[in-house]
Amino acid sequence: MKIVGGKALQGSVEVSGAKNAALPVLVSAILANGPCTFERVPDLMDIRTLAKLLANMGMKVDFDRAANRAVLDPTSIHSQEAPYELVKTMRASVFVLGPLVAKYGQAKVSLPGGCAIGARPINYHLTGLEKLGAEIQLEEGYVLARAKRLVGNRVAFEYPSVGATENILMAAVLAKGESILENCAKEPEIVDLARALRAMGAHIEGEGTETIRVQGRDTLGSCAHQVIGDRIEAGTFLSAGFATGGAVRVNGIDSEFLEPVLVKFEEAGALIERGKEFIALQSRGRPKATDVTTLPHPGFPTDMQAQFMAAMTIADGASVITETVFENRFMHVPELTRLGSDITVRGKSAIVKGKLKLKGAPVMATDLRASASLIIAGLCAEGETTVSRIYHLDRGYERMETKLRALGADVERVSES
Ligand code: EPZ
Numbered sequence: 001m002k003i004v005g006g007k008a009l010q011g012s013v014e015v016s017g018a019k020n021a022a023l024p025v026l027v028s029a030i031l032a033n034g035p036c037t038f039e040r041v042p043d044l045m046d047i048r049t050l051a052k053l054l055a056n057m058g059m060k061v062d063f064d065r066a067a068n069r070a071v072l073d074p075t076s077i078h079s080q081e082a083p084y085e086l087v088k089t090m091r092a093s094v095f096v097l098g099p100l101v102a103k104y105g106q107a108k109v110s111l112p113g114g115c116a117i118g119a120r121p122i123n124y125h126l127t128g129l130e131k132l133g134a135e136i137q138l139e140e141g142y143v144l145a146r147a148k149r150l151v152g153n154r155v156a157f158e159y160p161s162v163g164a165t166e167n168i169l170m171a172a173v174l175a176k177g178e179s180i181l182e183n184c185a186k187e188p189e190i191v192d193l194a195r196a197l198r199a200m201g202a203h204i205e206g207e208g209t210e211t212i213r214v215q216g217r218d219t220l221g222s223c224a225h226q227v228i229g230d231r232i233e234a235g236t237f238l239s240a241g242f243a244t245g246g247a248v249r250v251n252g253i254d255s256e257f258l259e260p261v262l263v264k265f266e267e268a269g270a271l272i273e274r275g276k277e278f279i280a281l282q283s284r285g286r287p288k289a290t291d292v293t294t295l296p297h298p299g300f301p302t303d304m305q306a307q308f309m310a311a312m313t314i315a316d317g318a319s320v321i322t323e324t325v326f327e328n329r330f331m332h333v334p335e336l337t338r339l340g341s342d343i344t345v346r347g348k349s350a351i352v353k354g355k356l357k358l359k360g361a362p363v364m365a366t367d368l369r370a371s372a373s374l375i376i377a378g379l380c381a382e383g384e385t386t387v388s389r390i391y392h393l394d395r396g397y398e399r400m401e402t403k404l405r406a407l408g409a410d411v412e413r414v415s416e417s
Helices: 019-031 045-056 091-104 123-131 162-172 188-199 231-243 255-267 302-312 333-338 368-380 400-406
Strands: 002-004 010-014 036-039 060-064 069-073 106-110 135-139 142-146 154-156 178-182 203-205 212-215 224-226 247-251 271-274 278-282 318-322 342-346 349-353 362-364 384-388 410-412
Touching (some): 010 400, 019 036, 045 091, 091 142, 123 135, 123 162, 162 188, 231 302, 255 271, 255 302, 302 368, 333 342, 368 400, 400 410
Antiparallel strands (some): 002 384, 036 069, 060 069, 106 142, 178 212, 203 212, 271 278
């Protein structure tokens, strides 16, 4: 991506459906017993990979990318395997484990392996399934899970993991009897998954709180469901507007989903207008240095850490940004330093001393949110910045450069060669 910085972004943009809601929601179609129609499914690399994985099991997958609609029919599923070749490219593939063993009594799913931002084990997913009566074996890099029928039980998560909460919730809806899930993750994407499951006939209470109660059913029906807006995409555009000294409105997002971030923008000096279906940000001069600590929802989201850091690189004063969710999520720091920012990492914290201005340079993306932060910094920098390895960006942002251009940005996708 080639960026010529220095312009204040202005205008409005519509966010896509949320990647981190669409992934588990599409997987949940495994549990249905007829075709499911999902609207506002973003056209992203990760969604395409998931579509391939589900089709590989025999699911009928019709993904109309232009219309952002996916129709999934699980009645033709003939395999309960998620092969390494697909899982290694998209770790959320492990979400199929719970639904497969719940519906078919067996699953063979490749372990996802490490990731740029951390080790990311799936032990909470496995202990949760064992609590519901599954037999788990690890063999040649695969998880083999078996159960005649899962049985409802109390599952208390050691940590409010998003993925483990989603996997066990999807398993519990077809288990025999009641399950009580405790210390659950409370992210809006989990609430969206519970809504999709309820549309199929599942009995769920308490999603979005620490305790979720599930009355297992013998079977579920089909459903129609619209995925929620992407709060992280919305936060990314607001960060770009703030960092460039502009005024940006994002449509198609419930401002409540992003409240932990909006209060930090206000602390840093921005004017925020909140709506049920939009958020507007107006800069008021140079951002003020502001500290953030990432935490599970409703704490400050780790998926916004890098983008907020980019805004703090040109802030007035020094900010301390502490990452508590992932152990290796400062890969963007050396690249931001190439643009002239002043950041020192000490353990889980980065001290960002704001500079008056950055200078464009070639930089390299290392993961999805790091790529977004480099684009934001490039938009602030004088001159030209090129961000390479933007395949990371395409995993989670739909038509990013088109949307940025609609806000007046000078960005262009160019081939790496
Ligand atoms: C989800 O990942 C999101 N991905 C991530 O978004 C997001 O960063 C993360 O939640 C936290 O909000 C999707 O929804 C597809 P976790 P997930 O389980 O489910 C540890 C993005 O940029 N842990 O809440 O993997 C884990 O290592 C991506 O869009 C275990 O130790 O996150 C991490 O340190 C990146 N054992 C912490 O918990 C487990 O069994 C939080 O992980 C599970 C997790």
